[in-house]
Amino acid sequence: MAETFDIAVVGATGLQGEALVELLEEREFPIGDLHLLASGDNIGKTLPFRGRNLRVRDVAGFDFSTIRLAFFSVAADVSLEQAPRALAAGCSVIDLSGAFAAGQATLAQVAVNPPAGDLSVPTLFAVPCAPAAELAEVLAALRAHVSFERLVVTACLSASALGREGVQELARQTSELLNARPVEPRLLDRQFAFNMLGQVGEADGEGHVSIERRLVCEVGQLFPELAGRVSASCVLAPVFFGDTLSVTLRSTAPVALDAVRSALDAASGIELVEDDYPTVIGDALGQDVVYVGRVRNGIDDPCELNLWIVSDNVRKGAALNAVGLAESLIKH
């Protein structure tokens, strides 16, 4: 009988947590016992797994020494508190929260840098934030064909980047507007429906927000040739799901579009869209690939490469990377 692994999903009731549980079942990850964990109001909820309803328990009281691996899809402060406890108990961690800096966790994305290790030594792994992961998947395919000099990305994130509450906020505000009722922002401090929000969260003293710093830092870690050469603007679009990235890459030499298209076409995690452009609704939602379209040089500049990248941020951008990393770890 094949080996199985007892694992936990911390933050199981969130959008990413649910997607993690779904993917673990769909991909037949060799699980012995699956523990669903959370904190606060989410304790006591149930989630379906392999035909049964599993009850969500309190992460605070959980004995991590009983399992080999835990996914953490929670707020950064919960990860900071609970992940070290899991590691100390001998349990490896795959953190999705972005709580741990470069020196503290091993940043890994299977499409870029599959980890050499396994689960024999308790290790703290981190996966990139969704827009960084989506970008990294594309950059990994292009690396052999484009000599990266500089990258500018505007990432239009969706309500789901704010979690389930973000999705509910957009739905409620939109409904209020269409029913000619006054909009009452609750989660956000202003109208989100039919409004582009140019900032995601609080800005620091230099004007950047944490998701932008995380994106720039993670892309620089995965692609050292781009360290210090990435510009990121993260904004919120009034859509429910999906990331859309407008990317301008500069190369030190003219970029051959044929080679770029062939490389994107050959990459297993990427769907190249030619003679059209991909969108979340109709293409990316629920899919396990990143969609790339609008492959073009600059208008006056053969050394520039422009791309439009579309992805299901919850499933492909976050959960699938974490599960793929776990699959890679148990192969060894």
Add this chain to the structure above:
Amino acid sequence: MAETFDIAVVGATGLQGEALVELLEEREFPIGDLHLLASGDNIGKTLPFRGRNLRVRDVAGFDFSTIRLAFFSVAADVSLEQAPRALAAGCSVIDLSGAFAAGQATLAQVAVNPPAGDLSVPTLFAVPCAPAAELAEVLAALRAHVSFERLVVTACLSASALGREGVQELARQTSELLNARPVEPRLLDRQFAFNMLGQVGEADGEGHVSIERRLVCEVGQLFPELAGRVSASCVLAPVFFGDTLSVTLRSTAPVALDAVRSALDAASGIELVEDDYPTVIGDALGQDVVYVGRVRNGIDDPCELNLWIVSDNVRKGAALNAVGLAESLIKH
């Protein structure tokens, strides 16, 4: 008694046309007779002006020799057909359609290059497309403080960039979705509600669309130091009104943010937003200024300047520039 001018607004029933008529009245432009013109189904409609309802007449039969100036806010093919006829009849033209290339029309924006001429010689003027005009207003304020090296802009346009039909399409699709009815795209070929569309119109053989070429060309004309150094991606966000531009400027030297903020603060056509970020709903809609926020350097790069520019594309981005140009022409 002060001199008055007989003028025409061609395309008076469109969103920009209506805004032109409103602004001409609000700003007390010295009009003698105002002729509202259009083609097709719009002939025969009426628009209010100075307390009267003016009937819209057919542009095809209009005698342009009776007037001094005509605004053209119509499809490019109508401008190409009718504007030369107006000029030949001795009437100056301010074209908003983008139909005329650099050599054919005098591209003018008052904030950047106020025209030296007047209405004594029939002249074909063009104003930039809304995102180029908004960008140009900001660049004009920064020119003395930032040595432009390269510019990357992702312009998130709104339904109104497709005219009144675009606004109606988004409203109808959103309503269908919220009422759990199937979405039936009519104007567009796919779902627009709650979906970011990465391309505005048909792409040419090199993958660019006309609004991107127009933006890059117009910014390069107004700022020759940026000719061949602008990268533009225009996408459609599911919002009704307003442009939002995510801009990354590279400078040949470190950019001093204090000087940038002072310059933006001092510019009459710009509202600088500090310690927050501007949005269309709540800030820019119906306003006569471009809003600028999120003024910041690059995360690792003092030679980079990032900006978030928000504007009412119909009123400020298009109509006000055209009326401002006309005001400048009659001053002489």
